[in-house]
């Protein structure tokens with residue numbers, strides 16, 4: 001099975017911690033040169049400094065806010081001009097704040113639309129020409145199992161994930177002939193800062209202890225545990241590789257069997 005990404009460049013967004021950072025480590029371990037992107041320069045520098053270089057990879061980082069589409073396009077365009085085109089793109093950013101759909105302010109939906117979809121479309125237009133020229137593109141959207149089954153108390157997130165998933169599915173059909181695949185990878189509950197803060201917020205709003213909330217969540221996962229970020233990143237690494245060339249337009253859950261639909 002060919003998992004070799006030597007000679008390829010990967011842009012990994014939302015990569016200063018959590019799932020994005022794990023994806024960056026995985027892609028680098030497969031030989032890719034990786035540029036990690038998020039807002040916090042110090043953390044990005046740390047992530048970048050710990051990526052594998054044993055196959056001659058050259059890594060870098062971009063500190064930019066995905067909510068600022070103009071700055072995002074400028075930063076990635078400059079990086080592309082100076083360092084070369086990207087063939088792999090992990091489209092990832094922070095999740096919207098939790099809460100019921102009907103209570104969310106319209107502005108919360110607008111912000112999430114900007115951060116999740118406008119930023120993605122803006123980056124797509126920067127990255128696409130290079131992928132087409134290479135005849136190789138792998139676009140991996142980090143979404144959520146809510147693409148398949150809405151999650152209670154994540155109203156804005158559920159809405160946005162469905163929008164991005166449909167954007168991705170449409171693109172998959174449009175771009176396949178150019179050797180570009182577009183897939184969604186859906187994390188179940190995975191041990192990252194995002195999960196810790198969700199548990200804290202649920203505990204606070206429900207008056208239960210962190211231990212009780214954690215136990216309740218684990219009870220919904222047939223595997224009986226949270227995922228490790230590396231388990232998610234393994235799936236991204238495979239889908240980014242030449243071996244996954246015929247997998248396109250899918251949404252793959254990495255959730256220990258917790259999603260209640262097929």
Ligand SMILES: NC(=O)c1ccc[n+]([C@@H]2O[C@H](COP(=O)([O-])OP(=O)(O)OC[C@H]3O[C@@H](n4cnc5c(N)ncnc54)[C@H](OP(=O)(O)O)[C@@H]3O)[C@@H](O)[C@H]2O)c1
Nearest residue numbers: 014015016017018019038039040066094095189190192194
């Ligand atoms: N972990 C889970 O159990 C789980 C389950 C389902 C879905 N998800 C979703 O999967 C995605 C990644 O999850 P995670 O657990 O790795 O989250 P995380 O630990 O909160 O990490 C989010 C990453 O996105 C970056 N980011 C946030 N806002 C940004 C912005 N405006 N512009 C640029 N970068 C931004 C953060 O870095 P900076 O703060 O430095 O910008 C960080 O690197 C999220 O959308 C999350 O909702 C996670």
